[in-house]
Amino acid sequence: MTTATPFATGTNSTGANALPTPPTGWPIGSYGTYEEAQRAVDHLADNDFPVADVTIVGVDPMIVERVTGRLTWGRVLGGGAASGAWFGLFVGLLLGLFSTGGALAPIITGLVVGTVFGLASAATRYAATRGRRDFASVTQLVAGRYDVLSHPRSAERGKEMLALLALRA
Structure with missing residues:
Protein backbone atom coordinates (compact mmCIF):
# COMPACT_ATOMS: atom_id res chain seq x y z
CA MET A 1 0.00 0.00 0.00
CA THR A 2 1.35 3.43 -0.89
CA THR A 3 0.53 6.62 0.96
CA ALA A 4 0.35 10.16 -0.28
CA THR A 5 3.09 12.55 0.76
CA PRO A 6 3.37 16.29 0.30
CA PHE A 7 6.29 15.65 -2.07
CA ALA A 8 4.62 13.15 -4.39
CA THR A 9 3.29 14.31 -7.73
CA GLY A 10 1.24 12.85 -10.50
CA THR A 11 -2.38 12.02 -11.16
CA ASN A 12 -3.07 10.45 -7.79
CA SER A 13 0.05 11.68 -5.93
CA THR A 14 0.74 8.23 -4.53
CA GLY A 15 3.29 6.64 -6.82
CA ALA A 16 6.97 6.67 -5.89
CA ASN A 17 7.87 7.35 -9.54
CA ALA A 18 4.92 9.60 -10.38
CA LEU A 19 5.71 12.25 -12.97
CA PRO A 20 5.06 15.94 -12.37
CA THR A 21 1.75 16.98 -13.90
CA PRO A 22 -0.07 20.30 -14.12
CA PRO A 23 -2.86 20.79 -11.60
CA THR A 24 -6.39 19.99 -12.64
CA GLY A 25 -9.75 21.23 -11.42
CA TRP A 26 -11.94 24.26 -11.57
CA PRO A 27 -10.97 27.48 -9.79
CA ILE A 28 -13.15 28.12 -6.74
CA GLY A 29 -11.13 30.93 -5.15
CA SER A 30 -8.12 33.17 -5.70
CA TYR A 31 -6.05 34.76 -2.92
CA GLY A 32 -3.18 37.20 -2.60
CA THR A 33 -1.27 35.18 0.00
CA TYR A 34 -0.72 31.53 0.77
CA GLU A 35 -2.10 32.11 4.27
CA GLU A 36 -5.43 33.27 2.83
CA ALA A 37 -5.63 30.24 0.51
CA GLN A 38 -4.78 27.95 3.41
CA ARG A 39 -7.50 29.59 5.53
CA ALA A 40 -10.01 29.03 2.71
CA VAL A 41 -9.17 25.32 2.46
CA ASP A 42 -9.33 25.03 6.25
CA HIS A 43 -12.81 26.57 6.10
CA LEU A 44 -13.82 24.00 3.51
CA ALA A 45 -12.45 21.18 5.67
CA ASP A 46 -14.27 22.48 8.75
CA ASN A 47 -17.54 22.37 6.78
CA ASP A 48 -17.24 18.79 5.55
CA PHE A 49 -16.15 19.66 2.01
CA PRO A 50 -14.18 16.84 0.31
CA VAL A 51 -10.80 18.58 0.60
CA ALA A 52 -9.06 15.63 -1.06
CA ASP A 53 -10.50 17.17 -4.26
CA VAL A 54 -8.75 20.51 -3.58
CA THR A 55 -5.41 21.84 -4.83
CA ILE A 56 -3.69 25.12 -3.95
CA VAL A 57 -1.73 26.43 -6.93
CA GLY A 58 0.83 29.23 -6.73
CA VAL A 59 0.57 31.31 -9.90
CA ASP A 60 3.24 33.71 -11.24
CA PRO A 61 6.17 32.37 -9.22
CA MET A 62 8.85 34.80 -8.07
CA ILE A 63 12.17 34.38 -6.34
CA VAL A 64 12.36 36.98 -3.58
CA GLU A 65 15.65 37.80 -1.88
CA ARG A 66 15.19 39.63 1.40
CA VAL A 67 18.31 41.42 2.63
CA THR A 68 18.82 40.74 6.33
CA GLY A 69 21.85 42.90 7.04
CA ARG A 70 25.28 44.15 6.09
CA LEU A 71 28.24 41.79 6.08
CA THR A 72 31.47 42.85 7.76
CA TRP A 73 34.66 40.93 8.38
CA GLY A 74 33.63 40.63 12.04
CA ARG A 75 30.24 39.10 11.23
CA VAL A 76 31.73 36.76 8.63
CA LEU A 77 34.53 35.52 10.88
CA GLY A 78 32.23 35.23 13.90
CA GLY A 79 29.72 33.18 11.92
CA GLY A 80 32.48 31.00 10.45
CA ALA A 81 33.99 30.38 13.87
CA ALA A 82 30.63 29.49 15.40
CA SER A 83 29.70 27.18 12.54
CA GLY A 84 33.09 25.48 12.62
CA ALA A 85 32.98 25.15 16.40
CA TRP A 86 29.60 23.37 16.27
CA PHE A 87 30.82 20.96 13.61
CA GLY A 88 34.09 20.39 15.46
CA LEU A 89 32.22 19.77 18.71
CA PHE A 90 30.02 17.21 16.96
CA VAL A 91 33.02 15.38 15.48
CA GLY A 92 34.84 15.58 18.81
CA LEU A 93 31.85 14.08 20.63
CA LEU A 94 31.70 11.23 18.12
CA LEU A 95 35.41 10.57 18.46
CA GLY A 96 35.13 10.81 22.25
CA GLY A 110 37.50 18.84 17.53
CA LEU A 111 36.32 22.17 18.89
CA VAL A 112 39.64 23.93 18.20
CA VAL A 113 40.20 22.38 14.77
CA GLY A 114 36.58 23.01 13.76
CA THR A 115 36.82 26.65 14.81
CA VAL A 116 40.04 27.17 12.83
CA PHE A 117 38.64 25.51 9.71
CA GLY A 118 35.37 27.45 10.04
CA LEU A 119 37.28 30.73 10.29
CA ALA A 120 39.50 29.88 7.32
CA SER A 121 36.59 28.70 5.19
CA ALA A 122 34.45 31.78 5.91
CA ALA A 123 37.37 34.16 5.31
CA THR A 124 38.21 32.49 1.98
CA ARG A 125 34.61 32.62 0.74
CA TYR A 126 34.14 36.26 1.79
CA ALA A 127 37.48 37.38 0.37
CA ALA A 128 36.60 35.73 -2.95
CA THR A 129 33.62 38.09 -3.35
CA ARG A 130 35.99 41.10 -3.30
CA GLY A 131 33.31 43.35 -1.79
CA ARG A 132 30.72 42.63 -4.47
CA ARG A 133 28.28 41.10 -2.01
CA ASP A 134 28.57 42.79 1.37
CA PHE A 135 25.15 41.76 2.60
CA ALA A 136 23.37 38.70 3.98
CA SER A 137 20.01 37.61 2.62
CA VAL A 138 17.34 34.93 2.66
CA THR A 139 15.77 33.68 -0.57
CA GLN A 140 12.17 32.47 -0.92
CA LEU A 141 10.06 31.16 -3.75
CA VAL A 142 6.66 32.87 -3.60
CA ALA A 143 3.70 33.29 -5.94
CA GLY A 144 1.91 36.39 -7.16
CA ARG A 145 -1.40 34.77 -6.22
CA TYR A 146 -2.74 31.46 -4.99
CA ASP A 147 -5.66 29.78 -6.71
CA VAL A 148 -7.75 27.11 -5.00
CA LEU A 149 -8.92 24.45 -7.47
CA SER A 150 -11.49 21.74 -6.92
CA HIS A 151 -12.56 18.64 -8.77
CA PRO A 152 -15.51 19.56 -11.04
CA ARG A 153 -17.94 17.30 -9.14
CA SER A 154 -17.75 19.56 -6.07
CA ALA A 155 -16.52 22.87 -7.51
CA GLU A 156 -19.86 24.71 -7.40
CA ARG A 157 -20.41 23.85 -3.76
CA GLY A 158 -16.85 24.91 -2.91
CA LYS A 159 -17.23 28.21 -4.75
CA GLU A 160 -20.43 28.95 -2.81
CA MET A 161 -18.78 28.09 0.51
CA LEU A 162 -15.80 30.35 -0.21
CA ALA A 163 -18.10 33.19 -1.35
CA LEU A 164 -19.91 32.98 2.00
CA LEU A 165 -16.54 33.02 3.81
CA ALA A 166 -15.55 36.18 1.89
CA LEU A 167 -18.84 37.87 2.81
CA ARG A 168 -18.27 37.19 6.52
CA ALA A 169 -14.78 38.68 6.39
Whole structure:
Protein backbone atom coordinates (compact mmCIF):
# COMPACT_ATOMS: atom_id res chain seq x y z
CA MET A 1 0.00 0.00 0.00
CA THR A 2 1.35 3.43 -0.89
CA THR A 3 0.53 6.62 0.96
CA ALA A 4 0.35 10.16 -0.28
CA THR A 5 3.09 12.55 0.76
CA PRO A 6 3.37 16.29 0.30
CA PHE A 7 6.29 15.65 -2.07
CA ALA A 8 4.62 13.15 -4.39
CA THR A 9 3.29 14.31 -7.73
CA GLY A 10 1.24 12.85 -10.50
CA THR A 11 -2.38 12.02 -11.16
CA ASN A 12 -3.07 10.45 -7.79
CA SER A 13 0.05 11.68 -5.93
CA THR A 14 0.74 8.23 -4.53
CA GLY A 15 3.29 6.64 -6.82
CA ALA A 16 6.97 6.67 -5.89
CA ASN A 17 7.87 7.35 -9.54
CA ALA A 18 4.92 9.60 -10.38
CA LEU A 19 5.71 12.25 -12.97
CA PRO A 20 5.06 15.94 -12.37
CA THR A 21 1.75 16.98 -13.90
CA PRO A 22 -0.07 20.30 -14.12
CA PRO A 23 -2.86 20.79 -11.60
CA THR A 24 -6.39 19.99 -12.64
CA GLY A 25 -9.75 21.23 -11.42
CA TRP A 26 -11.94 24.26 -11.57
CA PRO A 27 -10.97 27.48 -9.79
CA ILE A 28 -13.15 28.12 -6.74
CA GLY A 29 -11.13 30.93 -5.15
CA SER A 30 -8.12 33.17 -5.70
CA TYR A 31 -6.05 34.76 -2.92
CA GLY A 32 -3.18 37.20 -2.60
CA THR A 33 -1.27 35.18 0.00
CA TYR A 34 -0.72 31.53 0.77
CA GLU A 35 -2.10 32.11 4.27
CA GLU A 36 -5.43 33.27 2.83
CA ALA A 37 -5.63 30.24 0.51
CA GLN A 38 -4.78 27.95 3.41
CA ARG A 39 -7.50 29.59 5.53
CA ALA A 40 -10.01 29.03 2.71
CA VAL A 41 -9.17 25.32 2.46
CA ASP A 42 -9.33 25.03 6.25
CA HIS A 43 -12.81 26.57 6.10
CA LEU A 44 -13.82 24.00 3.51
CA ALA A 45 -12.45 21.18 5.67
CA ASP A 46 -14.27 22.48 8.75
CA ASN A 47 -17.54 22.37 6.78
CA ASP A 48 -17.24 18.79 5.55
CA PHE A 49 -16.15 19.66 2.01
CA PRO A 50 -14.18 16.84 0.31
CA VAL A 51 -10.80 18.58 0.60
CA ALA A 52 -9.06 15.63 -1.06
CA ASP A 53 -10.50 17.17 -4.26
CA VAL A 54 -8.75 20.51 -3.58
CA THR A 55 -5.41 21.84 -4.83
CA ILE A 56 -3.69 25.12 -3.95
CA VAL A 57 -1.73 26.43 -6.93
CA GLY A 58 0.83 29.23 -6.73
CA VAL A 59 0.57 31.31 -9.90
CA ASP A 60 3.24 33.71 -11.24
CA PRO A 61 6.17 32.37 -9.22
CA MET A 62 8.85 34.80 -8.07
CA ILE A 63 12.17 34.38 -6.34
CA VAL A 64 12.36 36.98 -3.58
CA GLU A 65 15.65 37.80 -1.88
CA ARG A 66 15.19 39.63 1.40
CA VAL A 67 18.31 41.42 2.63
CA THR A 68 18.82 40.74 6.33
CA GLY A 69 21.85 42.90 7.04
CA ARG A 70 25.28 44.15 6.09
CA LEU A 71 28.24 41.79 6.08
CA THR A 72 31.47 42.85 7.76
CA TRP A 73 34.66 40.93 8.38
CA GLY A 74 33.63 40.63 12.04
CA ARG A 75 30.24 39.10 11.23
CA VAL A 76 31.73 36.76 8.63
CA LEU A 77 34.53 35.52 10.88
CA GLY A 78 32.23 35.23 13.90
CA GLY A 79 29.72 33.18 11.92
CA GLY A 80 32.48 31.00 10.45
CA ALA A 81 33.99 30.38 13.87
CA ALA A 82 30.63 29.49 15.40
CA SER A 83 29.70 27.18 12.54
CA GLY A 84 33.09 25.48 12.62
CA ALA A 85 32.98 25.15 16.40
CA TRP A 86 29.60 23.37 16.27
CA PHE A 87 30.82 20.96 13.61
CA GLY A 88 34.09 20.39 15.46
CA LEU A 89 32.22 19.77 18.71
CA PHE A 90 30.02 17.21 16.96
CA VAL A 91 33.02 15.38 15.48
CA GLY A 92 34.84 15.58 18.81
CA LEU A 93 31.85 14.08 20.63
CA LEU A 94 31.70 11.23 18.12
CA LEU A 95 35.41 10.57 18.46
CA GLY A 96 35.13 10.81 22.25
CA LEU A 97 32.37 8.18 22.28
CA PHE A 98 34.53 5.66 20.45
CA SER A 99 37.93 6.43 21.96
CA THR A 100 39.44 4.10 24.52
CA GLY A 101 41.10 6.95 26.41
CA GLY A 102 39.44 9.98 27.89
CA ALA A 103 36.67 11.75 26.00
CA LEU A 104 37.79 15.30 26.81
CA ALA A 105 40.83 15.46 24.51
CA PRO A 106 38.95 14.55 21.30
CA ILE A 107 36.17 17.02 22.17
CA ILE A 108 38.58 19.92 22.76
CA THR A 109 40.64 18.99 19.68
CA GLY A 110 37.50 18.84 17.53
CA LEU A 111 36.32 22.17 18.89
CA VAL A 112 39.64 23.93 18.20
CA VAL A 113 40.20 22.38 14.77
CA GLY A 114 36.58 23.01 13.76
CA THR A 115 36.82 26.65 14.81
CA VAL A 116 40.04 27.17 12.83
CA PHE A 117 38.64 25.51 9.71
CA GLY A 118 35.37 27.45 10.04
CA LEU A 119 37.28 30.73 10.29
CA ALA A 120 39.50 29.88 7.32
CA SER A 121 36.59 28.70 5.19
CA ALA A 122 34.45 31.78 5.91
CA ALA A 123 37.37 34.16 5.31
CA THR A 124 38.21 32.49 1.98
CA ARG A 125 34.61 32.62 0.74
CA TYR A 126 34.14 36.26 1.79
CA ALA A 127 37.48 37.38 0.37
CA ALA A 128 36.60 35.73 -2.95
CA THR A 129 33.62 38.09 -3.35
CA ARG A 130 35.99 41.10 -3.30
CA GLY A 131 33.31 43.35 -1.79
CA ARG A 132 30.72 42.63 -4.47
CA ARG A 133 28.28 41.10 -2.01
CA ASP A 134 28.57 42.79 1.37
CA PHE A 135 25.15 41.76 2.60
CA ALA A 136 23.37 38.70 3.98
CA SER A 137 20.01 37.61 2.62
CA VAL A 138 17.34 34.93 2.66
CA THR A 139 15.77 33.68 -0.57
CA GLN A 140 12.17 32.47 -0.92
CA LEU A 141 10.06 31.16 -3.75
CA VAL A 142 6.66 32.87 -3.60
CA ALA A 143 3.70 33.29 -5.94
CA GLY A 144 1.91 36.39 -7.16
CA ARG A 145 -1.40 34.77 -6.22
CA TYR A 146 -2.74 31.46 -4.99
CA ASP A 147 -5.66 29.78 -6.71
CA VAL A 148 -7.75 27.11 -5.00
CA LEU A 149 -8.92 24.45 -7.47
CA SER A 150 -11.49 21.74 -6.92
CA HIS A 151 -12.56 18.64 -8.77
CA PRO A 152 -15.51 19.56 -11.04
CA ARG A 153 -17.94 17.30 -9.14
CA SER A 154 -17.75 19.56 -6.07
CA ALA A 155 -16.52 22.87 -7.51
CA GLU A 156 -19.86 24.71 -7.40
CA ARG A 157 -20.41 23.85 -3.76
CA GLY A 158 -16.85 24.91 -2.91
CA LYS A 159 -17.23 28.21 -4.75
CA GLU A 160 -20.43 28.95 -2.81
CA MET A 161 -18.78 28.09 0.51
CA LEU A 162 -15.80 30.35 -0.21
CA ALA A 163 -18.10 33.19 -1.35
CA LEU A 164 -19.91 32.98 2.00
CA LEU A 165 -16.54 33.02 3.81
CA ALA A 166 -15.55 36.18 1.89
CA LEU A 167 -18.84 37.87 2.81
CA ARG A 168 -18.27 37.19 6.52
CA ALA A 169 -14.78 38.68 6.39
